[in-house]
Amino acid sequence: MRRDLILRIGVKLIIPFMMLFALYVQLHGDYGPGGGFQAGVIMAGAVIVYALIFGIEEAQRVVPRRLVEMLVPLGVLIYAGTGVIGLLHGQNFLDYSVLAADAAHGRERGILLVEAGVLVTVSSTMIALFYAFSERGR
Amino acid sequence: MLLTLLVTVTLAIVRMRNLFGVIALTGVYSFLMASVLIVYDAVDVAMTEAAVGAGVSTVLLLAALHLTKAREYPQPRPAAIPLIVAVGVGVALVWATYDLPAFGLAETPINQHVAPYYIQNAIKDTMVGNLVSAILADYRGYDTLGETTVVFTAGIGVLLLLKGRAPRRTSGTAPPTDGGAA
Numbered sequence: 013m014r015r016d017l018i019l020r021i022g023v024k025l026i027i028p029f030m031m032l033f034a035l036y037v038q039l040h041g042d043y044g045p046g047g048g049f050q051a052g053v054i055m056a057g058a059v060i061v062y063a064l065i066f067g068i069e070e071a072q073r074v075v076p077r078r079l080v081e082m083l084v085p086l087g088v089l090i091y092a093g094t095g096v097i098g099l100l101h102g103q104n105f106l107d108y109s110v111l112a113a114d115a116a117h118g119r120e121r122g123i124l125l126v127e128a129g130v131l132v133t134v135s136s137t138m139i140a141l142f143y144a145f146s147e148r149g150r
Numbered sequence: 151m152l153l154t155l156l157v158t159v160t161l162a163i164v165r166m167r168n169l170f171g172v173i174a175l176t177g178v179y180s181f182l183m184a185s186v187l188i189v190y191d192a193v194d195v196a197m198t199e200a201a202v203g204a205g206v207s208t209v210l211l212l213a214a215l216h217l218t219k220a221r222e223y224p225q226p227r228p229a230a231i232p233l234i235v236a237v238g239v240g241v242a243l244v245w246a247t248y249d250l251p252a253f254g255l256a257e258t259p260i261n262q263h264v265a266p267y268y269i270q271n272a273i274k275d276t277m278v279g280n281l282v283s284a285i286l287a288d289y290r291g292y293d294t295l296g297e298t299t300v301v302f303t304a305g306i307g308v309l310l311l312l313k314g315r316a317p318r319r320t321s322g323t324a325p326p327t328d329g330g331a332a
Contacts, residue, residue, distance in 0.1 A: 037197075041280060041283050042278045042279060042280055042283055043278075043279040043280055044279075044280060045193040045194045045196075045197050045280065045282070046194070046197060046280075046283075047194070047282075047283050047286065047287070049198055049202075049297075050194075050197045050198050050201050053198075053201040053202050053205060053206050054201055054205075056206060057201070057205050057206060057209075060206070060209055064209075081309070084302060084305055084306065085302060087298065087302070088295075088298055088299055088302045091294075091295050091298050092295065095291070095295065106291040106292060106295065108288065108291075115275075116274065116275060116276060116277045117277065119275060119276040119277070119278075119288050120276055120277040120278055122287070122288065123276060123278055123283060123284065123287040123288055126287050126291065126294065126295075127283070127287055129298065130294065130297075130298050133298050133301055133302050133305075134298075134301055137301050137302065137304075137305030138206050138210075140305060140309055141210055141305060141308055141309070142209065142210065142213060144308065144309050144312040144313055145210065145213035145214060145216065145217065145312065146213055146216070147313075148217060148312050148313075
């Protein structure tokens with residue numbers, strides 16, 4: 013599959029748009045359908061397609077396995093850490109209203125932060141699973 | 151129409167012995183399910199179903215197939231008890247649906263309890279236009295934190311299973327033949 017010219021060029025063309033669409037789904041999740049979970053899966057899909065066509069070694073040069081495995085817990089930490097900020101300000105856990113001057117802005121910012129945490133964990137988990145499966149097969 | 155297609159695909163999945171075809175059909179099933187969810191105006195769920203069910207899980211199942219054989223062994227004898235259990239549960243579930251209120255009925259508890267509060271206050275409270283995002287990440291933040299932790303835990307579990315010591319275990323039971331490549 014790696015020598016197929018059409019697949020190589022096609023994938024090279026489509027991957028930037030996949031990543032851009034993932035970011036759109038992530039950041040536009042506040043106003044349209046989408047959010048961290050969907051965006052994470054699409055982002056992981058971009059990396060997995062790259063690994064399928066160009067080989068797992070090439071993909072791991074771009075997205076190293078160690079980095080992916082560190083990102084898996086980091087996303088949960090971002091989410092829980094956002095909640096702890098509320099605790100430190102004397103509010104409830106996961107109360108985002110302390111993140112900005114007025115409550116509504118704070119909650120908007122909190123939603124962005126926790127969605128980022130979801131994105132990080134979901135995408136890195138999917139990539140890590142794919143790496144684990146394909147390395148096991150060799 | 152969509153539901154007829156869903157039933158057809160499900161029957162094909164059950165009947166098929168070639169696992170490669172089964173994985174392709176589960177992808178088809180997920181896309182059909184996403185279309186059904188769009189019909190019910192659940193765009194966020196439909197998007198997740200299309201991305202996770204049809205996209206990533208198909209790829210992961212294919213990767214898992216890479217580690218096993220591509221054909222399912224035929225059952226040695228017809229399994230009567232599982233069939234009875236499955237049909238019994240199915241009949242019970244269909245019977246239970248007769249007690250459900252009609253879809254989208256405004257007087258049901260689910261549409262009377264917190265839903266009106268969310269619809270009236272979510273945009274004012276959170277400045278986030280998508281109610282689904284506001285509910286998931288703010289009002290129901292604990293649930294989403296739990297969900298993320300589930301993804302995290304499941305991922306760690308699969309990684310531990312796959313990256314375990316399988317090569318060493320085989321070299322423990324049989325004499326090593328290939329220069330001890332771990």
